[in-house]
Amino acid sequence: MCARGTPLRAGELILTGALGPMQALAPGDTVSASFGELGDLLVVDHYGTQRNVTSQRSVKSRRGVPLPDQEWPLNILCRV
Numbered sequence: 394m395c396a397r398g399t400p401l402r403a404g405e406l407i408l409t410g411a412l413g414p415m416q417a418l419a420p421g422d423t424v425s426a427s428f429g430e431l432g433d434l435l436v437v438d439h440y441g442t443q444r445n446v447t448s449q450r451s452v453k454s455r456r457g458v459p460l461p462d463q464e465w466p467l468n469i470l471c472r473v
Contacts, residue, residue: 397430 418424424436
């Protein structure tokens with residue numbers, strides 16, 4: 394946030410989850426989300442438990458190195 398000119402101030406919170414209830418995905422379900430300058434995500438549930446995430450923009454590592462375009466497991470994307 395600081396890199397984007399929005400510092401975290403005393404008393405402010407960062408929420409790591411959703412404010413609504415979780416919804417189960419069925420095989421074949423697709424969910425997309427747009428996060429402005431951060432990019433867009435597309436989640437496709439192929440098997441009912443495995444979720445693949447594809448970034449509509451290039452995914453970069455923590456060091457800013459572009460990673461190849463491919464489907465990324467959700468737990469990997471959360472660490473990028």
